[in-house]
Amino acid sequence: MPASPNHFKSAIQQGKAQIGLWLDMGEAITAEIAGTAGFDWLVIDGEHGPNDLRSIIDQLRALATSTAEPVVRVPTGESWIIKQLLDAGARTLLIPMVDTVAQAEALVAAMHYPPRGIRGMGAVVARASGFNTIENYAETASDGLCLLVQAETKAALSNLDDILKVKGIDGVFIGPADLAADMGYLGKIDEVEVQQAIEGAITKIVAAGKAAGILTFNEAYNRRYLELGATFVAVGADVTEFSSAIRALCARYKGGDVKKSSSY
Numbered sequence: 001m002p003a004s005p006n007h008f009k010s011a012i013q014q015g016k017a018q019i020g021l022w023l024d025m026g027e028a029i030t031a032e033i034a035g036t037a038g039f040d041w042l043v044i045d046g047e048h049g050p051n052d053l054r055s056i057i058d059q060l061r062a063l064a065t066s067t068a069e070p071v072v073r074v075p076t077g078e079s080w081i082i083k084q085l086l087d088a089g090a091r092t093l094l095i096p097m098v099d100t101v102a103q104a105e106a107l108v109a110a111m112h113y114p115p116r117g118i119r120g121m122g123a124v125v126a127r128a129s130g131f132n133t134i135e136n137y138a139e140t141a142s143d144g145l146c147l148l149v150q151a152e153t154k155a156a157l158s159n160l161d162d163i164l165k166v167k168g169i170d171g172v173f174i175g176p177a178d179l180a181a182d183m184g185y186l187g188k189i190d191e192v193e194v195q196q197a198i199e200g201a202i203t204k205i206v207a208a209g210k211a212a213g214i215l216t217f218n219e220a221y222n223r224r225y226l227e228l229g230a231t232f233v234a235v236g237a238d239v240t241e242f243s244s245a246i247r248a249l250c251a252r253y254k255g256g257d258v259k260k261s262s263s264y
Helices: 007-013 028-034 053-062 079-087 101-111 137-144 154-158 176-182 192-207 219-227 238-254
Strands: 018-023 041-045 069-073 092-095 146-151 171-174 211-215 232-237
Touching: 007 018, 007 069, 007 146, 007 211, 018 028, 018 238, 028 041, 028 053, 028 238, 041 053, 041 232, 053 069, 053 079, 079 092, 079 101, 101 146, 146 154, 154 176, 154 192, 171 192, 176 192, 192 211, 192 219, 211 219, 219 232, 232 238
Parallel strands: 018 041, 018 232, 041 069, 069 092, 092 146, 146 171, 171 211, 211 232
Antiparallel strands: none
């Protein structure tokens, strides 16, 4: 049987907006529930969520019948973890803290088998190949893979023009909280200078023919970024949505103020 197509990758290549949600609970049941909501993509967060390889595989399984594309954020852009996650069946990877062209080129190489890259030949025993039931998996694997890199520092933005020229990068995701912190505005993405940097980066990414992405918990910002042409925009996280909902429920019966999520 052939591998299923990556509709998320096709959509962002065509400039079709994809709305997503962050999964930070690290549980298959919450991923499965989120998979029924109608989002286009769901991020299984291996950087800040309490995840390891096995919990990520459990969530990939839970989302196997969902129309949402599972996007796995790796804890770090190292070739060994990329190899493991690809073998585990992840097709779309989000890599944090990509500051240079050299990093971007190394990530592209890690995604693909030789001669294009350096991915190790182990899929015959892996979930990615349907445990060796997908015909010609190694020859066709690259077709369904999607590589998204995060630009979230001043260095990344200064190198953005060159990073955008790297063949094999499908999209660039702006990390607003880390960018604000690196610019000297810890926890203050609302600062004019930060917003100008974000909007300028999105405009540059779109003009280069790449997909631009971002996550904030601020609806006005998210809609603005979509207007600028961002195509993969995450609008919340399972943790914040769950905590807000249960606090609001409790407050309705017991009174008191409901703590709102930050603008990040």
